[in-house]
Amino acid sequence: MNLKTILYTVIFIFSNATYLIAQGEEKALTDIKLKELKGLAKNSLRLGDTYTALYYYEEWAKRKPKNNDLNFQVAELFKFTRNYKQAEVWYAKLDSIDPKAYPLAVFELARMQVAQGKYEAAKENYLAFKKLARYVDDIYYRDQYKKGIASCDFAITYKDSAPTAIINHLNRTINKPHVEFSPIIVDENNLIYGSLNIEGVEYYNISAHDSMTVPLRKFYTAKKINDEWESQGELKGPFNQENAHVGNATLSPDGNRMYYTICQKNWQNKVVCHLYYTEKTGENWTAPVKMNESINLPNFTTTQPAIGIDSRTNAELIYFVSDRPGGKGGLDLWYTEYNKRREIFKTPKNAGSRINSKGDEATPFYDYTAHSLYYSSNGGIGFGGYDIYKTFGEKRKWEPSENLGKGINSSYDDLDFVLNKDKSGGFIISNRAGGMALLSETCCDDLYEFTFSEFIKIEFLAEVKNVENESLDDFKLNVYLNNPNTGEKVLIKKEDLHQSSFELNLNQGYTYSIEISKVGYYSKNTEITTATISESIAINKDIILEKIPEEPIILKGILYEYNSAQLSKSAKAIIDTTLYQLLLDKENIVIQISSHTDNVGKDAYNMNLSVKRAKSVVNYLVDKGIDPMRLAYKGYGETMPIASNQNEDGSDNPTGRSLNRRTDFKVISELKRNLPEQEEDEEAKDKKYKREKKINF
Structure with missing residues (x-):
């Protein structure tokens, strides 16, 4: 046979090109001798030309209708070319002749019926295959018919549901x-x-x-x-x-x-x-x-x-x-x-x-x-x-x-x-x-x-401003999405923005954390939940950033027992309502606690006492649950007075010395999120996970 023609078509889900050979005018398909027809069919299948193979195998099977191996091959080729109607016809032939000899024909018959939306008939054939599964060596099919039955039940349940x-x-x-x-x-x-x-x-x-x-x-x-x-x-x-x-x-x-x-x-x-x-x-x-x-x-x-x-x-x-x-x-x-x-x-x-x-x-x-x-x-x-x-x-x-x-x-x-x-x-x-x-x-x-x-379209439109209601640009934007099942925050967007506004499209049913950070300002974390939103909406919000003071902030009223680093009850009460609350509100800031003394006493003694007093504030905050990574301390002794310890005539200045005996703090940085270097081995949890799933995918 010198000349044939090819109709080129493709089922290209995964790069498997297939071809169809159609008879040229030189010789009709029915004129090809059986031996030549067999060779053409087998060669086409070897080359992966599914449509070509189908063209010849179907003719071969018509000439040998009692050859069930040929009938099964034709059914398989119709399946691979996604002609579900014809595949169903050819698999049904084998099912009616001898299902025990061709149990996979029953399984594939069910699949072809599913592909056409015939779920009730498909379920019957999956149940029929259940009785024939012992004749199949490949355990894959023994597992898959169960999935097939579950799919039929799933599809029947949702068959009349409204389209999504x-x-x-x-x-x-x-x-x-x-x-x-x-x-x-x-x-x-x-x-x-x-x-x-x-x-x-x-x-x-x-x-x-x-x-x-x-x-x-x-x-x-x-x-x-x-x-x-x-x-x-x-x-x-x-x-x-x-x-x-x-x-x-x-x-x-x-x-x-x-x-x-x-x-x-x-x-x-x-x-x-x-x-x-x-x-x-x-x-x-x-x-x-x-x-x-x-x-x-x-x-x-x-x-x-x-x-x-x-x-x-x-x-x-x-x-x-x-x-x-x-x-x-x-x-x-x-x-x-x-x-x-x-x-x-x-x-x-x-x-x-x-x-x-x-x-x-x-x-x-x-x-x-x-x-x-x-x-x-x-x-x-x-x-x-x-x-x-x-x-x-x-x-x-x-x-x-x-x-x-x-x-x-x-x-x-x-x-x-x-x-x-x-x-x-x-x-x-x-x-x-x-x-x-x-x-x-x-x-x-x-x-x-x-x-x-x-x-539901949910737009989040934000403008970043300072407390004076002035727009701020050049800030970092981090957007976190809460895992709806575990509550874990996952980063979904990280961007450096040079304008003062930004826009986000949010999904319904989630909680988002929107974090804005700018040099010289306290970071701001804004939480938005869309769980209760039931219609399209545009959410407009001003995000206000507070400027971080450049100078240390004095904690007024922080007193210690005489000649001691132990905090008084009144000092603890003041810390609870000021510094502790600040650390809760600004959850990423890292601060340094500093303690100072007046000039009464020896320099070394004053330095040592100031270190102990600063550390006592840190220890108190840690005991209340503040991450120690967010806290630093330093004692300055009498080296950094903010007022004179003596009057101009050399006499003692009690007012000045009281001002110098102080505790202050300063924001020195922001805590970086401590992300794990290695993800946990989720594969090891598969057995437990499968037990908990309602449907095993």
């Missing part, structure tokens, strides 16, 4: 009959996305399979014009490649660095993806740089990056998807953190079993302003296929995952969740029915925009 979002399918300038993926929101009017941008069927010479130039996935841009997204063509810059697929990109928070994936076949004919980055200089982008080999593990896929921020160090984190060894299932989420001192990314770590399942995880998106990770998984309990989940945390420390519900999720594959700036909505990728279809109504992924059905 309104979904809008983008127009034909963006969604083509093949595949779209990985949307990136540049701003409210500009979008970057990936696409195999072909309008329909294109044909290629199969005899040149290894050398032919086939269509590639590339980056494209879209602009919002009159409230409608319109494609603007290919993304300009060094991104798209002539000989490789590109996609799955993420932008750094400042928009000046982009991480993305380049995918090519290796020597084993396996499509392998690796991470690259490029940086913006002026209006241009630098040539792509491949990340180091500890990240891009040779012969394993590393793809779908998402940027997060380490709440302890404020360093950049990159979450990504990989099939490398050491995972929990097929594709897992991993992360690598940036070492600021060495200016490199560290060896990646697995994100842990609180995220990763025995199935596949994909397309992470990290909302660092809410300390939350969104990701897709087919290993959790949900509506079917890949569902999108949300969890609070970072690295290996995560709270229980939450399914985003009906609307965002469907019975099909739902991927590539991203949020817009104000969190009112965003974009997803899905192969749900109703999109642009080529070979079956669920073959290919399209780009959808969504708006949350019950979105």
Whole structure:
């Protein structure tokens, strides 16, 4: 057979390109001899050309209808091409003939029914598989049917619930009959996305399979014009490649660095993806740089990056998807953190079993302003296929995952969740029915925009001022979010601002601590809770900073027993109502307590007595619970008088000496947050965690 034609289409969730061979005009499919047909089918499968293999295997199975191995192979290929209706038909054939011989056909039949929203029928088949599980050697399936039953119950419970979002399918300038993926929101009017941008069927010479130039996935841009997204063509810059697929990109928070994936076949004919980055200089982008080999593990896929921020160090984190060894299932989420001192990314770590399942995880998106990770998984309990989940945390420390519900999720594959700036909505990728279809109504992924059905917009608008109501600029802003389950504060924003005002978009249901610090002023910590807010609102607030006195502040009335460092009862009462309260109110300040004497007595004695008296104030405050790291003390003896100990005629000046016998304090610095150098090993807590979870993801 000298000439064949290829219809090139892609299911590119994880860089596995697939092809379909269609018969050229030289020879009809039915004219191919069985021996040649077998060779073409097996060779196509070997090359990973799923659509091509399906084309030939289906014909082969029609000629040999009693060959159940062939029937099972056709069913598998329909499953891999996401033609759920036809896969259900072919698996059902095997179920009706001999379920004990093909128990996995019963399991997969249930999965294909779930994918079409036939939850009651799917549950019956999962229960049927329960009786057949002993005929399956792979324990993976014995575990997964239980998850399947739980998913059916979950989906039936929420089947008639109101959608959590309104979904809008983008127009034909963006969604083509093949595949779209990985949307990136540049701003409210500009979008970057990936696409195999072909309008329909294109044909290629199969005899040149290894050398032919086939269509590639590339980056494209879209602009919002009159409230409608319109494609603007290919993304300009060094991104798209002539000989490789590109996609799955993420932008750094400042928009000046982009991480993305380049995918090519290796020597084993396996499509392998690796991470690259490029940086913006002026209006241009630098040539792509491949990340180091500890990240891009040779012969394993590393793809779908998402940027997060380490709440302890404020360093950049990159979450990504990989099939490398050491995972929990097929594709897992991993992360690598940036070492600021060495200016490199560290060896990646697995994100842990609180995220990763025995199935596949994909397309992470990290909302660092809410300390939350969104990701897709087919290993959790949900509506079917890949569902999108949300969890609070970072690295290996995560709270229980939450399914985003009906609307965002469907019975099909739902991927590539991203949020817009104000969190009112965003974009997803899905192969749900109703999109642009080529070979079956669920073959290919399209780009959808969504708006949350019950979105509450909470804006926090602040102006920083002094006590004279004058605006202050040049201050540091730290925003902390309280973990809703543990109360632990996590840093979500750290910024040096040069203006006097700032704006934050807050999420409903959380408590925030907003810390303002400026040189020469007491830091101010303002707490805002959104738990009781039930409608969109703009919160306006003036944050008042008090100036730190440059001179020491004298604590009046601090008396000691005669010739003693012991504080009197009246002195303790004064400390309780002044200095102690100040330290409670200004929880980060570090102060120095100083004690002074008059000139009666020897110099050395006075110095020693003043040290002891200053220390006694510190000890008293520590006993009341003040962190000793916030307290310093020093004795000056008679070396720093503020009044004369003698009158001009040389006589004693009791008034002056009483002024010199004083205790004062001065703010000398602010206490830095003592963040742990190492995170605790959350993996060791998995067993306890799983027992406590209501749903095991």
